[in-house]
Amino acid sequence: MFLLNGTPIPNIFAGIEVDEVFYPWPLNAERMAELGITEVPDPPRQDDRFYWDGDLSRPKDLAMLKASMIADVKTQAAGLLAPSSWMIERLADPSSGKPVPPEVLDYRASVREAGAANEAAILALPDVAAMADFVMTWPEVPAP
Known part of the structure; x- marks a missing residue:
């Protein structure tokens, strides 16, 4: 990124006008x-899932992010749960x-518990920065 007296230059590659001289x-x-004109490194880009255009000063709406993450x-x-659902359906026959x-029943119960715990943790997140750092936890899939 290039700066002109500390101000970012949007597109220096098209040329620049300084004091009415191009x-x-x-x-x-x-x-x-x-x-x-000085060249400085670009600021680190933030995760676009949480910030508009990766800009830390433009976080997305927290309620919208929580709803999306809960989905x-x-x-x-x-x-x-899907790979073992057929076993549950077989009981109907x-x-x-x-x-x-x-x-399998224990694993399915632990998936539901982990889902509820993840949802509760997401709802408790105070801000977008905490949401960007959040990692969901799930139980290990049992060996076949």
């Missing part, structure tokens, strides 16, 4: 110093005679 790009180092929790929980293994 200077085409590229400028050599001496001319840039003479005009007061993600529900989607992830459903995805973790009286001729199957096969019970659901206890480890």
